[in-house]
Amino acid sequence: MGMQLTDFAEPLREVAPFKFALDVPPKPHPAFSLYVLQITPKHGLSWIKAIGHDVKTSSYGLELKGAFDAMEGKLKNTYGSSTRNDFLMVDSIWNEPKDWMMALLKNERFLSSVWDAKSGAKLTEAIESIYLGASGSDSDTGYITIEYNLKSGAQADAEIAEIQDEVL
Template sequence: MKKILLTLIFALLPFTILAAPFGLKMGMSLDEISAQCEEEPSFMKDDVYLVKPKKSHPMFSYYAVYVNEKVGLYQIRAISDSVTCNKYGTEIQNAFNSVKDRIAKTYGKPKIIDKVDPNIHSFLQKAEHWFQNLKDGSCQLSAIWGENTQLADDLETVALDCVADNSVFHFEDAHLVLYYYFSNAKAVEDEQDDVF
């Protein structure tokens, strides 16, 4: 009986490891993350490493993991390629809705933040200025999971954001940024706040 149970546990273990976002789980060390990636993690700064997970999504091209020496992996960010937009921001809004609906299959219905700053001139609040408002920071389109529900995979929060590219050469481009905050992220914040 023990032998059957052990065989079943080891047979299911790979599926539980890959169930987390991009095959990455809370608390993983750099070596464990490296085993789930096509290349070695590339150090950027502080706790941030660029990675190329074996389990990736075609919408996202860039992945950053946040790994603390004490608590391991505590945050993942995935960034899409540039999406060229018209003045209404139709293309990035469509991409946002598509990805949001796919994530909702895993984590349920999100809280949507879709707003334009009411303090800007009413003329600028029109739909034809949506993309410019996104670039100026007067507009926000986000989805947030985990505010009033408990998420799987030891996640505290999942968020999807539309972000405009303010580069002179990419003035019509935007990106989707997908954030995964694990429940151990609070421990990292507390450690950093100890200096105050």
């Protein structure tokens, strides 16, 4: 938490305002292909997102659900209990089991777990919350992501808003 751009051995690529891609982290995990960091001038590193490799799956999403369940199990072993959300939006037309991936792709289905104070997770001093989510790339491909929200996140978000509002 708080690391600045100059603290990284390799140069980072800016992919969005205050968001930087890290291709080779100090401790990479084989399930992830890209890491994105939020780094602000005052608060430094405040958020880390790991983006998983593509998972080829059926329209039922079985392989993606399996990858999600496996990672959820690993995170539970480390951080304890979480709150899981697995739901389909009311009135979605993608409501059959074979429509699982299409509903995910259309943002009408959600599969996620959150580790935070409410869930009773055992987080480190620096981590505010952890989010694990499943996303669709197309009707037969998806990926998982993990977001680590650090305790400085709210201050960093306020800093970003202030910097962006200065141009108004």
